[in-house]
Amino acid sequence: MLSGFLGSTVGKKYVMxxxxxxxxxxxxxxxxxxxxxxxxxxxxxxxxxxxxxxxLIYVAxxxxxxxxxxxxxxxxxxxxxxxxxxxxxYAVQAKGAKRVSLxxxxxAIQGSLILVxxxxxxxxxxxxxxxxxxxxxxxxxxxxxxxxxxxxxPAYVAWYVVALILLGFHLSHGVGSTFQxxxxxxxxxxxxxxxxxxxxxxxxxLGFIAQPLYLFLTR
Numbered sequence: 781m782l783s784g785f786l787g788s789t790v791g792k793k794y795v796m797x798x799x800x801x802x803x804x805x806x807x808x809x810x811x812x813x814x815x816x817x818x819x820x821x822x823x824x825x826x827x828x829x830x831x832x833x834x835x836l837i838y839v840a841x842x843x844x845x846x847x848x849x850x851x852x853x854x855x856x857x858x859x860x861x862x863x864x865x866x867x868x869x870y871a872v873q874a875k876g877a878k879r880v881s882l883x884x885x886x887x888a889i890q891g892s893l894i895l896v897x898x899x900x901x902x903x904x905x906x907x908x909x910x911x912x913x914x915x916x917x918x919x920x921x922x923x924x925x926x927x928x929x930x931x932x933x934p935a936y937v938a939w940y941v942v943a944l945i946l947l948g949f950h951l952s953h954g955v956g957s958t959f960q961x962x963x964x965x966x967x968x969x970x971x972x973x974x975x976x977x978x979x980x981x982x983x984x985x986l987g988f989i990a991q992p993l994y995l996f997l998t999r
Contacts (some may be wrong), residue, residue, distance in 0.1 A: 802844070905927070944985050
């Protein structure tokens with residue numbers, strides 16, 4: 781019964797939504813932690829060291845990777861099923877409440893570009909140049925120096941900003957769709973959850989974008 785549910789369109793949407801929420805929680809926490817760069821390099825490096833110095837990081841990375849793989853698989857599966865179900869395109873675009881938003885229509889493109897961004901981001905910061913620093917007598921990786929170095933490139937900053945804008949659009953629709961799949965976007969609460977999903981996406985996107993712009997313009 782469970783396999784039948786997971787193989788259905790509704791089941792796939794549930795799984796994609798839940799895995800998406802796992803990443804939504806992660807990016808919010810990641811964005812908040814990165815804001816420590818506005819306090820000091822030592823604060824940012826201490827935060828990074830605290831996250832990576834224990835075994836918990838391996839558990840978190842495993843969960844995130846699995847969630848990402850499942851999310852991407854379900855997204856491709858649902859997209860393929862939707863395309864197969866469409867025998868022909870509508871001659872007239874739906875309007876009003878039934879009109880599909882731009883964010884919804886371009887979810888597959890957004891997701892693909894965001895996936896490329898995530899891969900490049902990991903390659904740049906997790907496996908990038910290793911610098912060392914000393915914070916309160918503890919030797920640790922100088923991630924702040926690496927970030928300052930990377931964000932001196934106008935091309936990289938521009939790419940980063942565009943990718944985060946796309947992430948904002950993706951989150952605004954994705955989180956709202958998950959709430960809808962879970963039955964939370966019904967009745968009087970629908971406008972509230974819709975506004976919360978948009979507010980969340982804006983906060984995350986602006987929080988991330990502020991970092992490269994700050995480092996590019998001040999360092």
